[in-house]
Amino acid sequence: MIADSMNDETKLMLRKAFAMFDENKTGFIQTDKLLGILGSAVAEGKLTFDQFVNIVGCFMEDEDDEAMAEELKEAFRMYDKEGNGYITTQTLKEILKELDNKLTSEDLDGIIEEVDEDGSGTVDFDEFMEMMTG
Known part of the structure; x- marks a missing residue:
């Protein structure tokens, strides 16, 4: 065989390829x-x-x-220390600054404004994923 x-x-x-086609999980x-x-x-x-x-x-x-x-899920979990399912926009700013130290405060504020559409001051995993993958 x-x-x-x-x-x-x-x-x-x-x-995994087979499972993609086996939508009903029947084994066929x-x-x-x-x-x-x-x-x-x-x-x-x-x-x-x-x-x-x-x-x-x-x-x-x-x-x-x-x-x-x-x-990305693992990275998000690392910063979601309390396990609440979100990170604060301040934490996200720190992450972005670590990734690119050339970002200005205005750049960071603009990114946060786009990501935190509801203005909650927090970013959940879906928002984080969208930001990271475009």
Whole structure:
């Protein structure tokens, strides 16, 4: 069996790719979803290298996004010392200043104004994620 010869990292990547298609978590994927990705290649019954790369690339992008989200979650937790689910805008200013010491007070105020849309003086993870990923 091919799966037996794969390393754990490759199997994990493939399992995550499979799970993306198995939306109902039944352990099966609908073939029409795969056929949709394959597009015209299905009519020919063959895949070019570029078509193959496009398919695999879809899975790798999602994997990268997932890894980035996890890193940002960890960074957010580090500054959310009380575990309240938010950080203060003052803490965020300090973080931004550490990341780029060329930012002026006006720059920082502008960024905070954009991020803290509701003016609560706090930034939750979703706002933080939006700021960091654009």
